[in-house]
Amino acid sequence: MTTPSDDALLFDVHAPAPATPVERLLGLADLYTQHNDRIDLLFGGRADLVPNAYAASSLRLEREALTSIKAVRQQPLPAIEPVSSAIVRLKQIAYLTGGATRYLIAARQAVPEDDVEHARPDRRHGFGQYIWLARELTALAPQAIVESATHIAARLPDRARSKTTLPGLDASKREVLLEVARGHVIVSQQYSERDYGRTVTVDVEVLRCLEDQGLVTREPGSAPPFFPGGPSLDRVRLTALGISVLSTVLDSPRHVSMPAVGPVPAPAEANTTHARR
Template sequence: MFDVEVPVAPTLVERLLALAGLYTEHNDRIDLLLAGTAAPAPDAYVSSARRLEREALACVKAVRQQRLAPVEPVPSAVVRLKQTAYLTSGATRYLTSAQQSLPTDDAAPARLDRRRGFGQHVRQARELTALAPATVVESTTHFAYRLPAKAHAHTTVPGMDGAQRRSLLMIARGHVAVTGHYEAGSHDRTDSVDTDMLRRLDAQGLVTCDAASAPPFYSGGQPRDRVRLTPLGLSVLSTVIAEPLPAGPPTARPVPAPAATPSARTRR
Protein backbone atom coordinates (compact mmCIF):
# COMPACT_ATOMS: atom_id res chain seq x y z
CA MET A 1 0.00 0.00 0.00
CA PHE A 2 1.04 3.59 -0.56
CA ASP A 3 2.10 5.70 2.41
CA VAL A 4 -0.31 8.58 2.91
CA GLU A 5 0.74 11.60 4.93
CA VAL A 6 -2.05 12.36 7.41
CA PRO A 7 -2.28 15.98 8.61
CA VAL A 8 -1.55 16.37 12.31
CA ALA A 9 -4.44 17.90 14.23
CA PRO A 10 -3.50 21.16 15.98
CA THR A 11 -2.93 21.05 19.71
CA LEU A 12 -5.31 22.92 21.99
CA VAL A 13 -2.78 25.74 22.44
CA GLU A 14 -2.31 26.07 18.68
CA ARG A 15 -6.07 26.13 18.22
CA LEU A 16 -6.47 28.91 20.79
CA LEU A 17 -3.68 30.98 19.26
CA ALA A 18 -5.30 30.57 15.85
CA LEU A 19 -8.57 31.80 17.38
CA ALA A 20 -6.83 34.96 18.60
CA GLY A 21 -5.58 35.52 15.06
CA LEU A 22 -9.10 35.14 13.67
CA TYR A 23 -10.36 37.78 16.11
CA THR A 24 -7.64 40.18 14.98
CA GLU A 25 -8.58 39.59 11.35
CA HIS A 26 -12.28 40.14 12.12
CA ASN A 27 -11.57 43.37 14.01
CA ASP A 28 -9.33 44.66 11.23
CA ARG A 29 -12.06 44.20 8.65
CA ILE A 30 -14.52 46.18 10.73
CA ASP A 31 -11.93 48.89 11.42
CA LEU A 32 -11.31 49.28 7.70
CA LEU A 33 -15.04 49.72 7.19
CA LEU A 34 -15.28 52.33 9.96
CA ALA A 35 -12.24 54.10 8.50
CA GLY A 36 -14.04 54.39 5.17
CA THR A 37 -11.57 52.21 3.25
CA ALA A 38 -13.84 49.19 2.74
CA ALA A 39 -17.30 48.76 1.28
CA PRO A 40 -20.11 47.58 3.59
CA ALA A 41 -20.43 43.79 3.54
CA PRO A 42 -22.70 43.01 6.51
CA ASP A 43 -23.29 39.39 5.48
CA ALA A 44 -19.56 38.68 5.71
CA TYR A 45 -19.23 40.37 9.10
CA VAL A 46 -22.18 38.44 10.55
CA SER A 47 -20.79 35.14 9.25
CA SER A 48 -17.36 35.95 10.68
CA ALA A 49 -18.76 36.77 14.13
CA ARG A 50 -20.84 33.59 14.20
CA ARG A 51 -17.79 31.54 13.27
CA LEU A 52 -15.78 33.16 16.08
CA GLU A 53 -18.52 32.50 18.61
CA ARG A 54 -18.73 28.81 17.64
CA GLU A 55 -14.97 28.36 17.76
CA ALA A 56 -14.62 30.14 21.10
CA LEU A 57 -17.27 27.89 22.67
CA ALA A 58 -15.65 24.83 21.09
CA CYS A 59 -12.33 25.85 22.66
CA VAL A 60 -14.00 26.21 26.05
CA LYS A 61 -15.32 22.65 25.68
CA ALA A 62 -11.87 21.42 24.62
CA VAL A 63 -10.26 23.03 27.67
CA ARG A 64 -12.77 21.38 30.00
CA GLN A 65 -12.11 18.02 28.40
CA GLN A 66 -8.50 18.33 29.56
CA ARG A 67 -9.77 18.18 33.16
CA LEU A 68 -7.24 20.69 34.43
CA ALA A 69 -7.01 21.16 38.18
CA PRO A 70 -9.50 23.88 39.22
CA VAL A 71 -6.77 26.04 40.70
CA GLU A 72 -6.46 29.70 39.87
CA PRO A 73 -5.86 31.19 37.40
CA VAL A 74 -7.35 28.35 35.32
CA PRO A 75 -11.02 28.83 36.36
CA SER A 76 -10.79 32.57 35.75
CA ALA A 77 -9.19 31.97 32.36
CA VAL A 78 -12.06 29.66 31.40
CA VAL A 79 -14.56 32.32 32.47
CA ARG A 80 -12.78 34.97 30.39
CA LEU A 81 -12.84 32.69 27.37
CA LYS A 82 -16.57 32.07 27.88
CA GLN A 83 -17.15 35.81 28.27
CA THR A 84 -15.35 36.36 24.99
CA ALA A 85 -17.74 33.95 23.28
CA TYR A 86 -20.78 35.66 24.85
CA LEU A 87 -19.52 39.12 23.85
CA THR A 88 -19.05 37.81 20.33
CA SER A 89 -22.68 36.67 20.38
CA GLY A 90 -23.64 40.24 21.23
CA ALA A 91 -21.47 41.49 18.39
CA THR A 92 -23.30 39.13 16.05
CA ARG A 93 -26.61 40.70 17.08
CA TYR A 94 -25.32 44.21 16.47
CA LEU A 95 -23.96 43.22 13.08
CA THR A 96 -27.29 41.62 12.22
CA SER A 97 -28.99 44.91 13.12
CA ALA A 98 -26.45 46.71 10.93
CA GLN A 99 -27.31 44.34 8.11
CA GLN A 100 -30.97 45.26 8.45
CA SER A 101 -30.29 49.01 8.60
CA LEU A 102 -27.85 49.25 5.70
CA PRO A 103 -28.67 52.36 3.65
CA THR A 104 -30.54 51.58 0.46
CA ASP A 105 -28.90 54.39 -1.49
CA ASP A 106 -25.49 52.65 -1.63
CA ALA A 107 -23.90 55.31 0.56
CA ALA A 108 -20.14 55.43 0.37
CA PRO A 109 -18.39 53.95 3.44
CA ALA A 110 -16.72 57.31 4.20
CA ARG A 111 -20.16 58.91 4.67
CA LEU A 112 -21.48 56.35 7.14
CA ASP A 113 -22.43 57.95 10.45
CA ARG A 114 -20.80 56.11 13.35
CA ARG A 115 -23.37 57.56 15.77
CA ARG A 116 -26.54 56.18 14.21
CA GLY A 117 -27.97 53.45 12.03
CA PHE A 118 -25.58 51.12 10.23
CA GLY A 119 -22.43 52.84 11.47
CA GLN A 120 -23.55 52.84 15.11
CA HIS A 121 -24.38 49.12 15.09
CA VAL A 122 -21.02 48.28 13.50
CA ARG A 123 -19.14 50.40 16.05
CA GLN A 124 -20.96 48.75 18.95
CA ALA A 125 -20.15 45.31 17.55
CA ARG A 126 -16.48 46.29 17.24
CA GLU A 127 -16.31 47.37 20.87
CA LEU A 128 -17.50 43.95 22.04
CA THR A 129 -14.61 42.10 20.36
CA ALA A 130 -11.94 44.75 20.92
CA LEU A 131 -10.12 42.86 23.69
CA ALA A 132 -10.71 39.36 22.35
CA PRO A 133 -7.26 38.66 20.81
CA ALA A 134 -5.33 39.67 23.94
CA THR A 135 -7.83 37.90 26.24
CA VAL A 136 -7.59 34.64 24.31
CA VAL A 137 -3.77 34.75 24.34
CA GLU A 138 -3.67 35.49 28.08
CA SER A 139 -6.04 32.63 28.84
CA THR A 140 -4.04 30.34 26.58
CA THR A 141 -0.89 31.08 28.56
CA HIS A 142 -2.57 29.95 31.79
CA PHE A 143 -3.88 26.76 30.20
CA ALA A 144 -0.53 25.94 28.61
CA TYR A 145 1.25 26.00 31.98
CA ARG A 146 -0.96 23.20 33.23
CA LEU A 147 -1.53 21.00 30.21
CA PRO A 148 0.20 17.60 30.20
CA ALA A 149 3.30 17.24 28.06
CA LYS A 150 1.49 15.07 25.51
CA ALA A 151 -0.90 17.97 24.79
CA HIS A 152 1.93 20.27 23.72
CA ALA A 153 3.51 20.68 20.32
CA HIS A 154 7.25 20.02 20.15
CA THR A 155 8.23 22.30 17.28
CA THR A 156 11.06 24.77 17.61
CA VAL A 157 13.50 26.65 15.42
CA PRO A 158 17.24 27.17 15.83
CA GLY A 159 18.24 30.28 17.75
CA MET A 160 14.86 30.97 19.39
CA ASP A 161 15.34 33.40 22.28
CA GLY A 162 13.31 35.45 24.73
CA ALA A 163 13.12 38.48 22.46
CA GLN A 164 11.64 36.40 19.66
CA ARG A 165 9.15 34.84 22.06
CA ARG A 166 7.99 38.26 23.28
CA SER A 167 7.64 39.46 19.70
CA LEU A 168 5.59 36.41 18.72
CA LEU A 169 3.31 37.02 21.70
CA MET A 170 2.74 40.63 20.67
CA ILE A 171 1.90 39.53 17.14
CA ALA A 172 -0.49 36.89 18.50
CA ARG A 173 -2.26 39.60 20.51
CA GLY A 174 -2.82 41.62 17.34
CA HIS A 175 -0.55 44.47 18.39
CA VAL A 176 1.74 44.62 15.35
CA ALA A 177 1.05 46.31 12.03
CA VAL A 178 3.60 47.86 9.69
CA THR A 179 3.84 50.36 6.88
CA GLY A 180 5.49 49.37 3.63
CA HIS A 181 6.32 45.74 4.54
CA TYR A 182 8.45 45.99 7.69
CA GLU A 183 9.48 49.63 7.26
CA ALA A 184 8.22 50.61 10.70
CA GLY A 185 6.80 48.46 13.49
CA SER A 186 3.66 49.63 15.23
CA HIS A 187 3.71 50.17 18.97
CA ASP A 188 2.14 48.13 21.69
CA ARG A 189 0.92 49.87 24.85
CA THR A 190 4.38 49.64 26.39
CA ASP A 191 6.71 48.10 23.83
CA SER A 192 7.40 47.87 20.13
CA VAL A 193 8.66 45.16 17.82
CA ASP A 194 11.91 46.12 16.17
CA THR A 195 11.89 46.08 12.38
CA ASP A 196 14.99 43.91 12.29
CA MET A 197 13.24 41.42 14.56
CA LEU A 198 10.26 41.29 12.17
CA ARG A 199 12.59 40.56 9.26
CA ARG A 200 14.29 37.85 11.29
CA LEU A 201 10.98 36.20 12.15
CA ASP A 202 9.89 36.46 8.52
CA ALA A 203 13.10 34.82 7.32
CA GLN A 204 12.45 31.93 9.72
CA GLY A 205 8.97 31.47 8.30
CA LEU A 206 7.28 32.36 11.59
CA VAL A 207 5.36 35.44 10.47
CA THR A 208 3.85 36.84 7.32
CA CYS A 209 2.76 40.33 6.28
CA ASP A 210 -0.84 40.71 5.09
CA ALA A 211 -0.83 43.79 2.87
CA ALA A 212 -3.38 46.59 3.47
CA SER A 213 -5.40 44.46 5.89
CA ALA A 214 -5.05 46.65 9.02
CA PRO A 215 -6.65 50.05 9.65
CA PRO A 216 -4.66 53.25 9.04
CA PHE A 217 -2.64 54.76 11.87
CA TYR A 218 -4.51 58.06 11.56
CA SER A 219 -7.78 59.23 10.04
CA GLY A 220 -7.52 59.52 6.28
CA GLY A 221 -4.31 57.48 6.13
CA GLN A 222 -3.57 54.39 4.08
CA PRO A 223 -4.29 50.89 5.42
CA ARG A 224 -1.33 49.22 7.07
CA ASP A 225 0.00 45.67 6.71
CA ARG A 226 -0.95 43.30 9.54
CA VAL A 227 1.79 40.99 10.75
CA ARG A 228 0.37 37.52 11.42
CA LEU A 229 1.73 34.22 12.66
CA THR A 230 2.19 31.50 10.06
CA PRO A 231 1.18 27.91 10.89
CA LEU A 232 4.82 27.29 11.84
CA GLY A 233 4.79 30.45 13.97
CA LEU A 234 1.68 29.26 15.78
CA SER A 235 3.29 25.90 16.47
CA VAL A 236 6.56 27.40 17.69
CA LEU A 237 4.82 29.91 19.97
CA SER A 238 2.61 27.17 21.39
CA THR A 239 5.79 25.35 22.40
CA VAL A 240 7.36 28.29 24.29
CA ILE A 241 4.31 30.29 25.41
CA ALA A 242 4.12 28.85 28.91
CA GLU A 243 7.69 28.73 30.10
CA PRO A 244 11.05 30.47 29.79
CA LEU A 245 13.29 29.20 27.04
CA PRO A 246 15.92 26.67 28.15
CA ALA A 247 19.46 27.91 28.59
CA GLY A 248 20.94 25.01 26.66
CA PRO A 249 20.18 23.53 23.24
CA PRO A 250 16.50 22.65 22.65
CA THR A 251 15.60 19.05 23.23
CA ALA A 252 12.90 19.04 20.56
CA ARG A 253 13.82 18.28 16.98
CA PRO A 254 14.53 21.61 15.24
CA VAL A 255 12.58 22.57 12.15
CA PRO A 256 14.94 24.27 9.67
CA ALA A 257 13.91 27.69 8.40
CA PRO A 258 12.59 27.60 4.83
CA ALA A 259 15.45 28.43 2.48
CA ALA A 260 13.16 29.99 -0.11
CA THR A 261 11.83 32.72 2.20
CA PRO A 262 13.64 35.97 1.39
CA SER A 263 14.35 38.59 4.00
CA ALA A 264 12.23 41.72 3.84
CA ARG A 265 13.94 44.76 2.34
CA THR A 266 13.66 48.29 3.60
CA ARG A 267 12.59 50.90 1.10
CA ARG A 268 14.84 53.82 0.48
Protein backbone atom coordinates in the same frame (compact mmCIF):
# COMPACT_ATOMS: atom_id res chain seq x y z
CA MET B 1 -33.67 38.17 12.86
CA THR B 2 -32.31 35.59 10.43
CA THR B 3 -29.14 33.64 11.18
CA PRO B 4 -26.24 34.64 8.91
CA SER B 5 -24.57 31.90 6.87
CA ASP B 6 -20.87 31.20 6.36
CA ASP B 7 -21.05 31.95 2.64
CA ALA B 8 -18.93 35.11 2.81
CA LEU B 9 -16.64 35.43 5.83
CA LEU B 10 -14.21 38.27 6.46
CA PHE B 11 -11.41 35.77 7.07
CA ASP B 12 -10.33 32.25 6.17
CA VAL B 13 -10.51 29.57 8.89
CA HIS B 14 -7.53 27.24 8.65
CA ALA B 15 -7.06 25.44 11.95
CA PRO B 16 -3.97 23.23 12.22
CA ALA B 17 -4.85 19.54 11.91
CA PRO B 18 -4.64 18.07 14.42
CA ALA B 19 -4.57 21.23 16.53
CA THR B 20 -3.60 21.24 20.18
CA PRO B 21 -5.81 23.29 22.55
CA VAL B 22 -3.24 26.09 22.71
CA GLU B 23 -2.79 26.16 18.94
CA ARG B 24 -6.56 26.48 18.61
CA LEU B 25 -6.57 29.44 20.98
CA LEU B 26 -3.72 31.22 19.18
CA GLY B 27 -5.51 30.67 15.86
CA LEU B 28 -8.70 32.01 17.40
CA ALA B 29 -6.94 35.18 18.56
CA ASP B 30 -5.73 35.71 14.99
CA LEU B 31 -9.28 35.38 13.64
CA TYR B 32 -10.50 38.06 16.05
CA THR B 33 -7.68 40.36 14.95
CA GLN B 34 -8.65 39.91 11.30
CA HIS B 35 -12.31 40.51 12.10
CA ASN B 36 -11.58 43.70 14.06
CA ASP B 37 -9.25 44.98 11.34
CA ARG B 38 -11.93 44.63 8.69
CA ILE B 39 -14.40 46.62 10.75
CA ASP B 40 -11.78 49.33 11.35
CA LEU B 41 -11.06 49.47 7.63
CA LEU B 42 -14.77 49.82 6.96
CA PHE B 43 -15.00 52.89 9.20
CA GLY B 44 -11.91 54.30 7.53
CA GLY B 45 -13.50 53.96 4.10
CA ARG B 46 -10.95 51.31 3.13
CA ALA B 47 -13.28 48.31 2.88
CA ASP B 48 -16.51 47.62 1.06
CA LEU B 49 -19.70 47.27 3.01
CA VAL B 50 -20.81 43.63 2.71
CA PRO B 51 -23.62 43.49 5.28
CA ASN B 52 -23.90 39.70 5.47
CA ALA B 53 -20.17 39.11 5.90
CA TYR B 54 -19.76 40.97 9.18
CA ALA B 55 -22.59 39.16 10.96
CA ALA B 56 -21.56 35.79 9.48
CA SER B 57 -17.97 36.29 10.60
CA SER B 58 -18.99 37.23 14.12
CA LEU B 59 -21.18 34.15 14.36
CA ARG B 60 -18.29 31.99 13.12
CA LEU B 61 -16.02 33.55 15.78
CA GLU B 62 -18.54 32.65 18.45
CA ARG B 63 -18.65 29.04 17.25
CA GLU B 64 -14.86 28.82 17.05
CA ALA B 65 -14.58 30.22 20.58
CA LEU B 66 -16.98 27.61 21.94
CA THR B 67 -15.11 24.86 20.08
CA SER B 68 -11.82 26.05 21.57
CA ILE B 69 -13.31 26.09 25.06
CA LYS B 70 -14.56 22.53 24.57
CA ALA B 71 -11.08 21.42 23.46
CA VAL B 72 -9.58 22.96 26.60
CA ARG B 73 -12.13 21.44 28.96
CA GLN B 74 -11.51 17.97 27.54
CA GLN B 75 -8.02 18.12 29.02
CA PRO B 76 -7.26 16.98 32.60
CA LEU B 77 -6.53 20.49 33.87
CA PRO B 78 -6.43 21.21 37.59
CA ALA B 79 -9.44 23.09 38.94
CA ILE B 80 -7.29 25.89 40.35
CA GLU B 81 -6.59 29.53 39.76
CA PRO B 82 -5.61 30.88 37.29
CA VAL B 83 -6.86 28.04 35.03
CA SER B 84 -10.49 28.42 36.11
CA SER B 85 -10.35 32.19 35.54
CA ALA B 86 -8.81 31.66 32.10
CA ILE B 87 -11.68 29.39 31.08
CA VAL B 88 -14.25 31.84 32.45
CA ARG B 89 -12.66 34.64 30.41
CA LEU B 90 -12.83 32.53 27.28
CA LYS B 91 -16.53 31.98 27.97
CA GLN B 92 -16.95 35.73 28.41
CA ILE B 93 -15.37 36.30 25.02
CA ALA B 94 -17.82 33.84 23.44
CA TYR B 95 -20.79 35.54 25.12
CA LEU B 96 -19.60 39.02 24.11
CA THR B 97 -19.16 37.79 20.55
CA GLY B 98 -22.75 36.57 20.61
CA GLY B 99 -23.78 40.10 21.53
CA ALA B 100 -21.63 41.45 18.71
CA THR B 101 -23.37 39.10 16.28
CA ARG B 102 -26.77 40.44 17.31
CA TYR B 103 -25.58 44.02 16.78
CA LEU B 104 -24.22 43.12 13.34
CA ILE B 105 -27.46 41.44 12.35
CA ALA B 106 -29.28 44.62 13.40
CA ALA B 107 -26.77 46.64 11.38
CA ARG B 108 -27.41 44.48 8.33
CA GLN B 109 -31.12 45.19 8.58
CA ALA B 110 -30.48 48.93 8.97
CA VAL B 111 -28.31 49.32 5.85
CA PRO B 112 -29.85 51.75 3.32
CA GLU B 113 -31.32 49.54 0.60
CA ASP B 114 -31.17 52.21 -2.10
CA ASP B 115 -27.38 52.71 -2.08
CA VAL B 116 -25.63 49.89 -0.28
CA GLU B 117 -22.41 50.15 -2.31
CA HIS B 118 -21.79 53.78 -1.32
CA ALA B 119 -23.08 53.64 2.24
CA ARG B 120 -20.46 54.58 4.83
CA PRO B 121 -20.97 53.90 8.52
CA ASP B 122 -21.18 56.64 11.12
CA ARG B 123 -20.55 55.23 14.58
CA ARG B 124 -23.05 57.68 16.08
CA HIS B 125 -26.06 56.84 13.92
CA GLY B 126 -27.93 54.09 12.09
CA PHE B 127 -26.23 50.93 10.96
CA GLY B 128 -22.79 52.38 11.75
CA GLN B 129 -23.70 52.66 15.41
CA TYR B 130 -24.61 48.97 15.54
CA ILE B 131 -21.34 48.02 13.86
CA TRP B 132 -19.29 50.12 16.26
CA LEU B 133 -21.06 48.64 19.28
CA ALA B 134 -20.17 45.20 17.94
CA ARG B 135 -16.55 46.30 17.44
CA GLU B 136 -16.31 47.37 21.07
CA LEU B 137 -17.43 43.95 22.26
CA THR B 138 -14.56 42.17 20.47
CA ALA B 139 -11.90 44.84 20.97
CA LEU B 140 -9.93 43.04 23.68
CA ALA B 141 -10.51 39.47 22.51
CA PRO B 142 -7.11 38.77 20.88
CA GLN B 143 -5.07 39.81 23.90
CA ALA B 144 -7.41 38.13 26.40
CA ILE B 145 -7.34 34.86 24.45
CA VAL B 146 -3.54 34.81 24.31
CA GLU B 147 -3.22 35.48 28.03
CA SER B 148 -5.79 32.79 28.81
CA ALA B 149 -3.85 30.40 26.58
CA THR B 150 -0.69 31.23 28.53
CA HIS B 151 -2.26 30.14 31.83
CA ILE B 152 -3.70 26.99 30.27
CA ALA B 153 -0.48 26.04 28.46
CA ALA B 154 1.45 25.99 31.73
CA ARG B 155 -0.73 23.18 33.06
CA LEU B 156 -1.48 21.03 30.02
CA PRO B 157 -0.24 17.42 29.98
CA ASP B 158 2.60 16.67 27.57
CA ARG B 159 0.35 14.70 25.22
CA ALA B 160 -1.76 17.83 24.61
CA ARG B 161 1.20 20.00 23.66
CA SER B 162 2.72 20.73 20.28
CA LYS B 163 6.10 19.11 19.67
CA THR B 164 7.20 21.75 17.14
CA THR B 165 10.40 23.46 18.29
CA LEU B 166 12.83 25.88 16.70
CA PRO B 167 16.48 26.26 17.74
CA GLY B 168 17.58 29.75 18.73
CA LEU B 169 14.17 31.03 19.81
CA ASP B 170 15.39 33.38 22.52
CA ALA B 171 13.38 35.64 24.84
CA SER B 172 13.36 38.60 22.42
CA LYS B 173 11.92 36.50 19.59
CA ARG B 174 9.35 34.94 21.88
CA GLU B 175 8.25 38.36 23.10
CA VAL B 176 7.74 39.62 19.55
CA LEU B 177 5.78 36.47 18.66
CA LEU B 178 3.54 37.17 21.64
CA GLU B 179 2.96 40.75 20.50
CA VAL B 180 2.03 39.49 17.04
CA ALA B 181 -0.34 36.93 18.54
CA ARG B 182 -2.01 39.65 20.59
CA GLY B 183 -2.71 41.64 17.42
CA HIS B 184 -0.34 44.45 18.32
CA VAL B 185 2.05 44.56 15.37
CA ILE B 186 1.42 46.38 12.10
CA VAL B 187 3.76 47.51 9.35
CA SER B 188 3.90 50.59 7.17
CA GLN B 189 6.07 51.11 4.12
CA GLN B 190 7.09 54.70 3.59
CA TYR B 191 9.97 56.14 1.59
CA SER B 192 10.89 52.60 0.48
CA GLU B 193 11.81 51.69 4.04
CA ARG B 194 9.89 49.29 6.21
CA ASP B 195 8.68 50.78 9.44
CA TYR B 196 7.17 48.79 12.28
CA GLY B 197 4.87 50.34 14.84
CA ARG B 198 2.23 49.86 17.53
CA THR B 199 1.60 50.99 21.09
CA VAL B 200 4.89 49.50 22.34
CA THR B 201 8.30 49.22 20.76
CA VAL B 202 9.06 46.17 18.63
CA ASP B 203 12.59 45.36 17.53
CA VAL B 204 12.71 45.57 13.74
CA GLU B 205 15.61 43.18 13.27
CA VAL B 206 13.97 40.52 15.43
CA LEU B 207 10.76 40.84 13.45
CA ARG B 208 12.60 40.55 10.16
CA CYS B 209 14.38 37.46 11.45
CA LEU B 210 11.05 35.89 12.37
CA GLU B 211 9.82 36.61 8.85
CA ASP B 212 12.88 34.90 7.39
CA GLN B 213 12.24 31.87 9.60
CA GLY B 214 8.66 31.61 8.37
CA LEU B 215 7.11 32.29 11.77
CA VAL B 216 5.31 35.52 10.86
CA THR B 217 3.95 37.00 7.66
CA ARG B 218 2.63 40.33 6.52
CA GLU B 219 -0.83 40.78 5.03
CA PRO B 220 -0.70 43.90 2.84
CA GLY B 221 -3.31 46.60 3.40
CA SER B 222 -5.23 44.57 5.96
CA ALA B 223 -4.84 46.91 8.96
CA PRO B 224 -6.27 50.39 9.52
CA PRO B 225 -4.04 53.48 9.03
CA PHE B 226 -2.19 55.25 11.82
CA PHE B 227 -4.21 58.40 11.18
CA PRO B 228 -7.49 59.25 9.39
CA GLY B 229 -6.92 59.48 5.64
CA GLY B 230 -3.60 57.69 5.83
CA PRO B 231 -2.66 54.56 3.86
CA SER B 232 -3.80 51.15 4.99
CA LEU B 233 -1.11 49.20 6.80
CA ASP B 234 0.13 45.62 6.75
CA ARG B 235 -0.91 43.38 9.62
CA VAL B 236 1.82 41.08 10.90
CA ARG B 237 0.34 37.65 11.68
CA LEU B 238 1.60 34.31 12.90
CA THR B 239 1.96 31.61 10.29
CA ALA B 240 0.83 28.05 11.03
CA LEU B 241 4.44 27.28 11.94
CA GLY B 242 4.58 30.37 14.13
CA ILE B 243 1.45 29.27 16.00
CA SER B 244 2.89 25.81 16.62
CA VAL B 245 6.26 27.13 17.75
CA LEU B 246 4.79 29.77 20.04
CA SER B 247 2.43 27.24 21.60
CA THR B 248 5.42 25.23 22.83
CA VAL B 249 6.98 28.20 24.69
CA LEU B 250 3.86 29.98 25.87
CA ASP B 251 3.93 28.86 29.50
CA SER B 252 6.60 31.19 30.85
CA PRO B 253 5.08 32.85 33.98
CA ARG B 254 6.62 36.25 33.24
CA HIS B 255 4.42 36.60 30.15
CA VAL B 256 1.20 36.19 32.10
CA SER B 257 -0.90 39.33 32.43
CA MET B 258 -4.64 38.75 32.32
CA PRO B 259 -6.54 41.79 30.97
CA ALA B 260 -10.12 42.60 31.77
CA VAL B 261 -12.67 41.49 29.20
CA GLY B 262 -15.58 43.77 28.43
CA PRO B 263 -17.06 46.29 26.02
CA VAL B 264 -14.04 48.60 26.02
CA PRO B 265 -13.59 50.84 22.95
CA ALA B 266 -10.92 49.91 20.45
CA PRO B 267 -7.61 51.78 20.68
CA ALA B 268 -7.52 55.06 18.75
CA GLU B 269 -5.42 55.38 15.63
CA ALA B 270 -3.19 57.91 17.40
CA ASN B 271 -0.70 57.16 20.19
CA THR B 272 1.14 54.62 18.06
CA THR B 273 4.86 54.36 18.69
CA HIS B 274 7.25 53.39 15.91
CA ALA B 275 9.67 50.55 16.39
CA ARG B 276 13.39 50.80 16.91
CA ARG B 277 15.49 50.69 13.78
